[in-house]
Amino acid sequence: MGAGTLAGPAPVNRAPAGASVAERLRNFGHLSRPDGAGHGTRPRERMTRAADLQGYDAELTARLPPVCNRPVTDRHRLGKCPIGGSSRSTASGESDPTGERKYFVATVLQQAFRRKSVAAMTSQTGDGEKGSGELARSIGLFELTMIGVGATIGTGIFTILSTAVPLAGPAVILSFVLAGVVAGLTALCYAELAGAVPVSGSSYSYAYATLGEVVAMGVAACLLLEYGVAAAGTSVGWSQYLNALLGNVFGVQIPEILAQSPEGGGIINLPAVILVGLCCLLLIRGASESTKANAVMVVIKLLVLVFFIAVGITGWQTNNFADFAPMGFAGITLAAGNVFFSFIGLDAVSTAGEEVKNPRRTMPLAIVLALVIVMAVYIAVAAVGVAAQPWQKFEGQEAGLSAILAEVVGSSWPGTLIAIGAIISIFSVTLITIYGQTRILFAMGRDGMVPPVFAKVNPRTQTPITNTIIVCVVIALLAGFIPIEFLYEMTSVGTLVAFLVVSVGVIILRRTAPDLPRGFKVPGYPVVPILSILGCIYIIVVGLRPITIIVFAIWVVVVLIWYFTYGIRHSRLGTRA
Amino acid sequence: MTLVVGLPRDERATAALHLGGLLARALDEDLVVVTVVPPAWPPGVGRIDAEYQEYLDQEAAEALDAAREALHGGVAADYVVSRARSAAAGLVEIAQERAAAMIVLGSSTAGVLGRVAFGSVAERLLHTAPVPVAMAPRGFRAAADTVVEQVTVAFGGAAHDTELAVAVAGVAARAGAALRIASFGVRPRTPLTAGVGSHAEDGIVEEWAHDVERAQQAALAAVAELPAPPAPVSATIGRGRDWASALESIGWGDTGVLAVGSSSEGPLERVFVGSRSSRIVRHSPVPVIVVPRGSAAALAAQAAEDR
Numbered sequence: 001m002g003a004g005t006l007a008g009p010a011p012v013n014r015a016p017a018g019a020s021v022a023e024r025l026r027n028f029g030h031l032s033r034p035d036g037a038g039h040g041t042r043p044r045e046r047m048t049r050a051a052d053l054q055g056y057d058a059e060l061t062a063r064l065p066p067v068c069n070r071p072v073t074d075r076h077r078l079g080k081c082p083i084g085g086s087s088r089s090t091a092s093g094e095s096d097p098t099g100e101r102k103y104f105v106a107t108v109l110q111q112a113f114r115r116k117s118v119a120a121m122t123s124q125t126g127d128g129e130k131g132s133g134e135l136a137r138s139i140g141l142f143e144l145t146m147i148g149v150g151a152t153i154g155t156g157i158f159t160i161l162s163t164a165v166p167l168a169g170p171a172v173i174l175s176f177v178l179a180g181v182v183a184g185l186t187a188l189c190y191a192e193l194a195g196a197v198p199v200s201g202s203s204y205s206y207a208y209a210t211l212g213e214v215v216a217m218g219v220a221a222c223l224l225l226e227y228g229v230a231a232a233g234t235s236v237g238w239s240q241y242l243n244a245l246l247g248n249v250f251g252v253q254i255p256e257i258l259a260q261s262p263e264g265g266g267i268i269n270l271p272a273v274i275l276v277g278l279c280c281l282l283l284i285r286g287a288s289e290s291t292k293a294n295a296v297m298v299v300i301k302l303l304v305l306v307f308f309i310a311v312g313i314t315g316w317q318t319n320n321f322a323d324f325a326p327m328g329f330a331g332i333t334l335a336a337g338n339v340f341f342s343f344i345g346l347d348a349v350s351t352a353g354e355e356v357k358n359p360r361r362t363m364p365l366a367i368v369l370a371l372v373i374v375m376a377v378y379i380a381v382a383a384v385g386v387a388a389q390p391w392q393k394f395e396g397q398e399a400g401l402s403a404i405l406a407e408v409v410g411s412s413w414p415g416t417l418i419a420i421g422a423i424i425s426i427f428s429v430t431l432i433t434i435y436g437q438t439r440i441l442f443a444m445g446r447d448g449m450v451p452p453v454f455a456k457v458n459p460r461t462q463t464p465i466t467n468t469i470i471v472c473v474v475i476a477l478l479a480g481f482i483p484i485e486f487l488y489e490m491t492s493v494g495t496l497v498a499f500l501v502v503s504v505g506v507i508i509l510r511r512t513a514p515d516l517p518r519g520f521k522v523p524g525y526p527v528v529p530i531l532s533i534l535g536c537i538y539i540i541v542v543g544l545r546p547i548t549i550i551v552f553a554i555w556v557v558v559v560l561i562w563y564f565t566y567g568i569r570h571s572r573l574g575t576r577a
Numbered sequence: 578m579t580l581v582v583g584l585p586r587d588e589r590a591t592a593a594l595h596l597g598g599l600l601a602r603a604l605d606e607d608l609v610v611v612t613v614v615p616p617a618w619p620p621g622v623g624r625i626d627a628e629y630q631e632y633l634d635q636e637a638a639e640a641l642d643a644a645r646e647a648l649h650g651g652v653a654a655d656y657v658v659s660r661a662r663s664a665a666a667g668l669v670e671i672a673q674e675r676a677a678a679m680i681v682l683g684s685s686t687a688g689v690l691g692r693v694a695f696g697s698v699a700e701r702l703l704h705t706a707p708v709p710v711a712m713a714p715r716g717f718r719a720a721a722d723t724v725v726e727q728v729t730v731a732f733g734g735a736a737h738d739t740e741l742a743v744a745v746a747g748v749a750a751r752a753g754a755a756l757r758i759a760s761f762g763v764r765p766r767t768p769l770t771a772g773v774g775s776h777a778e779d780g781i782v783e784e785w786a787h788d789v790e791r792a793q794q795a796a797l798a799a800v801a802e803l804p805a806p807p808a809p810v811s812a813t814i815g816r817g818r819d820w821a822s823a824l825e826s827i828g829w830g831d832t833g834v835l836a837v838g839s840s841s842e843g844p845l846e847r848v849f850v851g852s853r854s855s856r857i858v859r860h861s862p863v864p865v866i867v868v869p870r871g872s873a874a875a876l877a878a879q880a881a882e883d884r
Contacts, residue, residue: 139769151770200774288778289768348772355775436771443773443780457785459734459792460853462764464781 108564113212114573116447121199121209137357141366143291144356148349148370150298154429155230156342156488157305157378158401158422159237161385163485165394168335170386171325173379175335180375182336182535183343186499187367188522189506189529191350195363195519196509200354202440203347203498208447211505214560217567219501220444221559225494225552226344227437228471231276231430232478233341233487236261238426239271239479244399245419248412263483272479279431280472286463289432297428304421305377307414308401312384315408320387330542337543338485340492342378345429346371347499353519363520434475438468448570449563489548493540497552500536503529579655580604580711581677583668583698584612586640589715593683594647596713596864600681600834601652603725603752608654609675610644612637613667616660634658650721665701672708679866680706684715691716693858693865703839703855703867711834711866712858727833728807729757731857734792737870741838742796743803744873747880748836750807757833758796758812760789761823761857786814805883820856833863839870 139147165172190203197209204223208216239259247253260266289297325332349367356362381401385394388404397403401422402415442464445454458465478487506522506529522528540549568574582597584590594610601608614633617626641656648654661667672680680702688694693712695703702710728749732738742758749756762785764778771777793812800806817823837854858865868876 147769151772200776202773202777205774286764288765289770290765291769294768294770345770345772348770351772351774352769355769432768432771435768436773439767439771439773439777439780442777442784446780446784455784457781457788459785459789462762462781462785464784 108568111568111571111574112214112564114571115210115212116205116208116216116573118197118199118209120573121197121201121205137355139352139356139362141362141369144349144352144362144366145369145373146295146298147291147352148346148366149373150294150301151345151348151432152343152370152374153298153301153305153377154425155234155344155433156237156339157381158426159240159399159484160339160342160488161382162394162397162400163488164335164338165382165386165391167327167338168331169323169326169391170321171327171332172335172339172386172391173382174325174332175339176342176375176378176382178332178336178535179340179343179539180371180378182496182532182539183340183346183499184367184371185528185532185535186503187346187350187371188364189503189532190347190499191353191363191367191520192506192518192522193502193509194350194353195359195521196513196516198354198517198519200351202351202436202443203502204440205443207501207505210509211501213449213567213571213573214563215501215505217449217559217563218556219498220440220449221556222494222498222501223440224437224559225490225555226498227433227440228475229478229487229494230341230344230491231279231433231437231475232272232482233484233491234426234430234433235272235275235475235479236269236484236487238275238423238430239269240399241402241419241422241426242271244402245416245423248402248406248416248419261481261483268480270480273476275427275430276434276472276476276479279427279434280468282431283435283438283468283472284458284461284463284465286461287431288435289428293428297425300421301425302377304418304425305381307421308405308418309380309384311405311414312388312408315388315404316384317387320390323391326391333539333543335543337492337539338488339378340496340539340543341488343374344491344495346374359519360521364523434468434471437475438464438471441467441471446572448572448574449567451566486548489544490551493544493548493552496536496540497556500533500540503532503536578678579607579609579675580679580681581668581672581675582608582610582681583664583683583702584610584640584644585683585696586612586636587686589683589686590640590644591647592713592715592717593681594644595719596683596711596717597681598648598650598652598721599719599723599725599864600679600711601654602650603754604678604748605751606678608648608652609671609677610641610648610654610656611659611668611671612640612644612657613659613661613664616662663701664698665705668698668702669706672706677708679709679711681711681713683713683717686715688715690714691862693861695855695859707869707871709866709868709872711864713864714862717864723832725752725754725832725834727755727757727830728752729759729827729829729833729835729863731835731837731854732758732760732789732793732796732812733838733853734760734789737873738792738838739796739799740870740877741836741868741873743799743880744868744876745836746800746803746807746810747805747876747883750803750805750880750883754807756800756807756810757827758793758800758810759815759827760786760793760813761815761817761820762786762789763817763820763823765818782816786816789814803880803883805880821860824857824860824862829862834866835861835863836866836868838868838873 161172164175168175193206193210197206202223204216204220207219243253243259254271257266258268258270261269327334346367349363349370353359353363385400385404388408394400399419402418405414405418406412441450441454444450445452445467454464454467456464456466507526509516510525580597580601582593585593597608614637617630637658641658645656657671659667659671661670668680671677682699682702685694685696685699691714693714699712728745730742730745732742746756762782764782767773767775767777769775797810797812800810813827815823815827817826837857839854854867858867
């Protein structure tokens with residue numbers, strides 16, 4: 001849909017209600033000059049923060065499709081919305097039913113694509129006035145790379161082989177390459193979108209500021225999968241390693257009935273539920289991960305995986321590679337859709353932009369470096385894994401890395417070490433993922449996209465307790481009752497679509513607001529975003545089971561119905577106007 | 578009414594005495610300076626205990642003599658040696674005997690200069706004292722003519738916090754000091770690995786501040802309704818990544834004291850410092866008074882009657 005549809009049949013109110021005539025005229029002037037002549041780019045670094053933000057809002061307002069900030073409450077008010085001031089009534093619209101309908105559609109569309117101004121974003125975080133907001137640019141290349149590695153490793157690699165290898169055979173190594181390259185391309189696009197918004201947030205807030213409310217809601221639908229379902233997936237993996245550890249150390253395991261989802265032959269995956277409960281308690285108490293804690297976790301994770309590689313390589317049998325790609329390229333893509341799960345978290349690098357020294361250089365380097373490290377480790381783990389045992393043995397293997405080492409060495413202690421490392425690192429990943437989920441819903445609650453209870457902060461603990469409990473209950477249910485492969489695939493599809501939207505967003509923003517100051521620009525535009533889009537589409541269409549895509553589509557429709565029945569009326573952007 | 582000063586036997590004594598003197602002048606009370614010695618054992622064969630006891634008594638007397646010299650500012654004071662099994666028990670006993678309004682203590686020498694640090698006696702009293710406990714920061718000094726200019730009350734926003742604010746307002750009015758209602762929003766940095774940007778926790782603090790501001794307004798209104806409110810009255814919110822920076826962020830003069838309530842989980846009649854209060858106390862650059870909820874209720878009632 002073009003700007004014409006959005007603008008509606010009437011002149012557009014782009015200035016706030018109290019704006020002077022001169023101001024409106026000036027804004028109008030911008031409209032009539034889509035080439036942007038008259039307000040050239042300013043060197044971003046030289047500007048003060050306040051001027052920067054103002055310039056940003058003005059720039060976007062001038063460039064992007066106009067917005068309407070009135071809530072959709074009744075048709076009466078609707079009719080008046082797009083008029084520049086209430087003095088001009090909508091006589092024509094009210095008397096002519098077709099005109100009114102056209103009007104309604106135009107207005108709803110305008111509201112759906114309204115954007116949150118950066119000034120509003122800063123006032124919400126309180127840094128506009130308090131002065132605490134502007135963060136010192138203190139993160140260098142090494143730390144940023146570690147953030148990327150720390151956020152990525154641990155989500156999937158400990159458990160993904162047993163679901164991915166049966167799909168692709170030893171060629172799963174290529175699936176890691178494919179998924180990794182797509183993840184890297186999307187992370188670069190993500191970094192540009194993040195850098196185009198001078199306030200730091202999640203991809204939901206970036207989409208809200210640049211692409212409009214309904215897109216933000218769609219991104220949020222994906223994020224609920226990327227975070228909520230991912231946390232369920234990691235906690236199921238955690239339960240496998242807990243069981244492996246119990247078996248190795250005490251010779252007792254939690255019975256199948258209490259350690260498997262119903263589809264896997266149990267009733268409930270109790271350890272996974274307990275892990276989510278533990279994370280819930282910690283988050284309510286205000287736990288958080290410091291940069292130092294992240295560094296420690298990165299070291300533990302890498303040590304565990306390097307230990308696996310070092311010990312596992314002694315069981316290397318080249319003839320396990322004899323049947324390299326039993327399922328052909330289709331199998332490789334299917335596995336790529338599955339292992340994409342293990343690359344989520346790489347986008348965390350992009351959201352740190354505001355604190356990064358020299359982001360133009362550091363950002364792409366850190367993304368690429370983190371990706372290279374992560375991919376190298378993953379490929380080594382996968383190669384050692386498939387070399388150690390025939391690929392047919394992976395199916396249904398629980399706590400895979402532990403089991404492989406036990407087989408290679410013929411005793412249980414290496415598996416025990418791996419299990420301990422996995423339990424620690426998966427725990428930290430689950431905690432931080434649930435944390436992210438609560439904070440995204442918190443932001444949505446403040447914007448009026450979900451009920452305000454999500455934005456309620458307990459005065460004593462200073463954490464959003466209700467929000468945390470709701471999130472944890474839902475995640476615990478998913479973890480307790482849904483099999484792990486499905487959780488992986490749902491996370492993958494959510495993440496892929498979110499990245500797809502981000503990549504499309506980069507292209508749209510380059511066209512609609514070419515002069516907008518950006519902290520970081522994608523190298524090789526437009527090739528990188530286009531490749532990123534194609535890569536995402538390819539993995540989604542070819543690499544995921546139809547059932548996953550159908551469930552995802554239903555989920556997005558549900559979220560959009562929610563948006564058009566609740567969000568659009570309760571949006572803070574609407575009620576403020 | 579009177580204030581009980583628990584007299585340590587070393588260089589910490591001066592801090593406790595100066596705080597006791599400052600508060601006594603402000604509230605127009607007198608002081609009881611107490612030093613505690615262990616009680617005598619049942620007479621034994623060797624009579625060696627009596628000798629030891631004599632030595633302890635002499636030590637105590639010397640400490641009290643030194644205290645007489647250290648206390649300045651024309652405050653009336655009584656000097657007492659208490660025999661009790663523990664210093665905390667001895668202080669509480671004297672406080673109850675004299676119907677004292679407060680127990681005043683110094684900081685442990687293990688703490689940082691200029692900050693409050695709990696010693697063993699303070700740890701115990703902060704969980705059991707029936708009356709408010711005042712703690713001087715380590716190395717605290719107050720000149721003979723210093724007055725308390727501002728009383729800050731740490732305000733959490735719960736129902737009993739308003740009562741505390743009213744109670745402290747009454748005391749501040751009696752001391753002729755200004756009242757400041759302060760709340761502290763403390764959240765660590767947003768972990769960057771979560772991928773939600775660097776401001777997620779700032780948003781939490783802002784939403785919290787929004788709610789607590791309303792509670793502060795209610796408390797301010799309750800204070801304004803007092804027959805003799807302190808003046809001026811203000812409210813502020815401190816923010817920080819940790820308690821130290823949150824407390825620092827609201828600024829402190831040299832002549833203020835901080836009042837905190839005891840935890841809502843502890844017994845009603847006694848001081849019980851919760852994890853939150855204890856963090857506030859430990860990072861306070863000014864003397865702290867911990868008020869048990871029972872005392873707060875009584876003081877609030879008294880404030881409502883004061884003319």
